[in-house]
Amino acid sequence: MSAIDILSLLPIALGGFFFLAGTVGLLRFPDVYARLHALTKADNLGLGLIVIGLAVNAESWFVAGKLFLIWALVMVSGASVAHLVARGALQRGIQPWRR
Amino acid sequence: MTMAAGILYALVGAALFGLGLHALIVKTHLFRKILALNVMGSGTFLMLVGAGSGGIRVLPDAVPQAMVITGIVVAVSATALALTLMLRIAEETGHAELPGERSG
Amino acid sequence: METMTLLGWAFDGLLGTGLVWLAWRALSSPSLFTAVVLFVAFGLVLALAWVRLDAPDVALAEAAIGAGLTGALLLGALARLHGSSAHKSPGADAVRSRTRVVAWPLAAAATLVVICGLAATLIVITPTAVGLGAEVARNLRASGVSNPVTAVLLNFRGYDTLLETAVVLLALIGARSIGTAIDVASASAPGSPVLETFARFLAPLAILVGGYLLWVGAYAPGGAFQAGAVLAALGVVFALSSRKHGAMPAAEFPLRLVLVLGPAAFVVTAAITLVLRGHLLEYPPVHAGVLIMVLEAAATLSIGATLLALFSGPSFFRNNGR
Numbered sequence: 001m002s003a004i005d006i007l008s009l010l011p012i013a014l015g016g017f018f019f020l021a022g023t024v025g026l027l028r029f030p031d032v033y034a035r036l037h038a039l040t041k042a043d044n045l046g047l048g049l050i051v052i053g054l055a056v057n058a059e060s061w062f063v064a065g066k067l068f069l070i071w072a073l074v075m076v077s078g079a080s081v082a083h084l085v086a087r088g089a090l091q092r093g094i095q096p097w098r099r
Numbered sequence: 100m101t102m103a104a105g106i107l108y109a110l111v112g113a114a115l116f117g118l119g120l121h122a123l124i125v126k127t128h129l130f131r132k133i134l135a136l137n138v139m140g141s142g143t144f145l146m147l148v149g150a151g152s153g154g155i156r157v158l159p160d161a162v163p164q165a166m167v168i169t170g171i172v173v174a175v176s177a178t179a180l181a182l183t184l185m186l187r188i189a190e191e192t193g194h195a196e197l198p199g200e201r202s203g
Numbered sequence: 204m205e206t207m208t209l210l211g212w213a214f215d216g217l218l219g220t221g222l223v224w225l226a227w228r229a230l231s232s233p234s235l236f237t238a239v240v241l242f243v244a245f246g247l248v249l250a251l252a253w254v255r256l257d258a259p260d261v262a263l264a265e266a267a268i269g270a271g272l273t274g275a276l277l278l279g280a281l282a283r284l285h286g287s288s289a290h291k292s293p294g295a296d297a298v299r300s301r302t303r304v305v306a307w308p309l310a311a312a313a314t315l316v317v318i319c320g321l322a323a324t325l326i327v328i329t330p331t332a333v334g335l336g337a338e339v340a341r342n343l344r345a346s347g348v349s350n351p352v353t354a355v356l357l358n359f360r361g362y363d364t365l366l367e368t369a370v371v372l373l374a375l376i377g378a379r380s381i382g383t384a385i386d387v388a389s390a391s392a393p394g395s396p397v398l399e400t401f402a403r404f405l406a407p408l409a410i411l412v413g414g415y416l417l418w419v420g421a422y423a424p425g426g427a428f429q430a431g432a433v434l435a436a437l438g439v440v441f442a443l444s445s446r447k448h449g450a451m452p453a454a455e456f457p458l459r460l461v462l463v464l465g466p467a468a469f470v471v472t473a474a475i476t477l478v479l480r481g482h483l484l485e486y487p488p489v490h491a492g493v494l495i496m497v498l499e500a501a502a503t504l505s506i507g508a509t510l511l512a513l514f515s516g517p518s519f520f521r522n523n524g525r
Binding site: 104107108109110111113115116118122124126130131134135137138144145146148150158159162163164167168169171172173175180185187195 | 211215216219222223226227229230231235238239242245246249252253255256257258260261264265268269272273276277280281283284306307310311313314315317318321322325326328329332334335336339340351352354355356359360363364367370371373374375377378381382426428506509510513514516
Binding site: 073076077080083084087 | 395397398400401404405408
């Protein structure tokens with residue numbers, strides 16, 4: 001278990017934790033808007049950490065660049081889809097949860 | 100991948116095939132039948148590649164993988180055609196079910 | 204060849220259980236929309252299983268076509284089904300008439316017999332199965348590419364791929380001739396600016412990724428079908444973002460040409476090789492690499508256009524007055 005491996009595993013484990021947090025939010029939050037919040041924020045951050053962990057261990061700069069490109073694409077599509085889902089929910093009359 | 104993992108996934112494929120077959124027989128709504136057919140297809144693909152990995156060979160066998168890729172593409176076209184048929188039936192009869200299977 | 208570690212067993216067991224559970228929930232869910240969502244999740248987990256089985260090409264195809272495009276097709280059909288004025292509630296099904304009550308346990312028993320038979324066969328034949336891997340490896344250098352899956356698809360079993368492109372086109376012709384009058388465009392909400400911007404942002408990237416997948420398929424996981432699926436996905440995003448759902452701005456004839464390009468290229472090549480070499484699709488080893496790339500390019504365009512046409516339905520060919 002070299003130093004590079006540890007440096008790579010730490011962000012990956014942290015990213016996994018964020019994914020877990022996002023899933024807990026998906027299961028526990030009261031309405032669709034809050035769940036979207038949990039999903040996009042936590043999952044994007046989790047994916048970023050995992051990508052950083054993998055990039056540390058990547059074979060070349062090219063591969064690391066591709067990994068970051070994947071993260072950027074997931075963020076953009078996640079944001080767009082979250083907007084569309086929220087918009088669809090609003091149009092169907094789903095009101096945000098009030099305390 | 101070792102033979103044991105291949106057999107494990109092949110058995111999963113058999114289970115999926117059975118699940119899909121049961122749903123295909125029992126469900127009356129055509130959309131569910133189409134979903135069931137897709138699950139059966141995925142089960143078949145798993146059985147093909149699962150049985151084709153490991154064993155005496157050392158490298159992954161490319162022939163079942165190529166067959167499965169072909170199968171995936173053909174399955175999506177068949178699904179599209181089946182969905183069009185279902186929509187047409189729904190349009191003509193008002194229900195997305197075959198006439199003989201509706202109760203009453 | 205590594206032995207299965209405990210972690211490997213746990214992961215594969217979890218994956219397999221997840222697959223069966225997702226499929227069961229998808230098939231037994233009362234809401235059709237939930238069923239489709241679960242089915243898409245099932246497809247993505249299946250892509251992970253393909254990676255575990257050392258089949259990255261299949262994983263790419265499953266994620267793009269099996270989960271992505273099939274999910275889009277199913278949701279599009281669901282929207283059209285619910286948009287039509289006459290449809291039964293999606294929950295009403297399964298045990299309805301008296302015959303169904305009898306059929307359920309009978310079907311379950313029959314299915315169990317089938318599963319046991321399949322499982323027994325698989326356990327018996329897999330350990331001693333030889334497969335064709337050795338033959339493929341032996342002839343790989345003469346095939347023109349170094350990715351064995353591409354070699355099998357485009358060279359050793361090129362005939363199957365020829366038939367496959369024809370089958371996809373046939374499905375489109377069938378779907379077109381059946382057709383429906385249900386138009387999604389009239390039932391849908393006006394397009395979102397976010398979606399349109401997303402589509403425009405995605406376009407150059409998707410074309411780049413598609414071209415890359417096509418090119419890299421010769422020596423690494425990838426290939427024509429995966430690339431075609433990426434292009435079709437781009438088309439689906441555009442179809443969903445424009446107000447005229449799926450209506451292509453291009454003129455009709457070039458569009459039909461692209462649809463036929465794949466099967467036509469295969470048939471022409473098959474005819475030429477039949478005449479020159481006496482066998483169908485037997486490439487001269489010197490030119491095999493170039494020939495495979497040309498065929499794959501034609502197949503990519505064709506598959507992309509045909510899958511998009513299958514998704515868009517009747518509005519694909521609407522001529523916008525050009």
